Amino acid sequence: MTEMAVRVRTKYHWPAVQLNFWTLIMLVGSSANLGIFASFMSVQSQLQLGIPWYFPYWVTVGALSIVFIIIMLWLISQRQLLPGIVIMGSFILFVLWTVGLIVISIQLWGPSGVNGNCGLYVNSNAVKGASTSTLAWLEQHSICQSWTAAWAFELVGAIFLLWMMIMSYQVYRDI
Numbered sequence: 804m805t806e807m808a809v810r811v812r813t814k815y816h817w818p819a820v821q822l823n824f825w826t827l828i829m830l831v832g833s834s835a836n837l838g839i840f841a842s843f844m845s846v847q848s849q850l851q852l853g854i855p856w857y858f859p860y861w862v863t864v865g866a867l868s869i870v871f872i873i874i875m876l877w878l879i880s881q882r883q884l885l886p887g888i889v890i891m892g893s894f895i896l897f898v899l900w901t902v903g904l905i906v907i908s909i910q911l912w913g914p915s916g917v918n919g920n921c922g923l924y925v926n927s928n929a930v931k932g933a934s935t936s937t938l939a940w941l942e943q944h945s946i947c948q949s950w951t952a953a954w955a956f957e958l959v960g961a962i963f964l965l966w967m968m969i970m971s972y973q974v975y976r977d978i
Contacts, residue, residue, distance in 0.1 A: 837865030
């Protein structure tokens with residue numbers, strides 16, 4: 804008597820609302836960080852200053868995150884999104900986002916950090932009126948706000964990647 808191997812395809816039930824919300828927030832966060840740090844690199848180049856390593860790092864991490872989300876969306880459309888793939892990808896991105904978050908936190912909140920310089924040189928010296936000084940102040944103020952926004956998106960992104968690992972495990976366990 805011969806036995807035939809029967810392949811059973813496991814169907815995983817992803818919570819659609821949570822998955823869509825996660826995807827939207829991660830796309831926004833990844834795109835924002837990619838754009839902010841690409842802009843910073845452009846400013847550094849225009850000023851003929853060196854580009855710190857963490858600027859291209861965040862451009863790369865933002866791009867990798869977007870590619871991961873696009874792959875997830877393709878797998879969803881094929882009904883082949885597996886929890887193991889999502890756990891692995893989310894873990895790798897979580898490590899990358901956490902390293903970047905730590906570096907940006909040090910740069911922003913450290914002893915000679917951007918936030919202190921912004922408070923001292925920009926926020927306390929508001930300039931008004933139609934002049935090049937006002938335009939320069941507005942650009943400086945925008946850069947300071949970009950640093951804070953990037954940090955906030957990085958924090959939210961790291962938390963959401965942790966959340967995705969937990970949600971993927973729950974989908975795997977069918978909880």
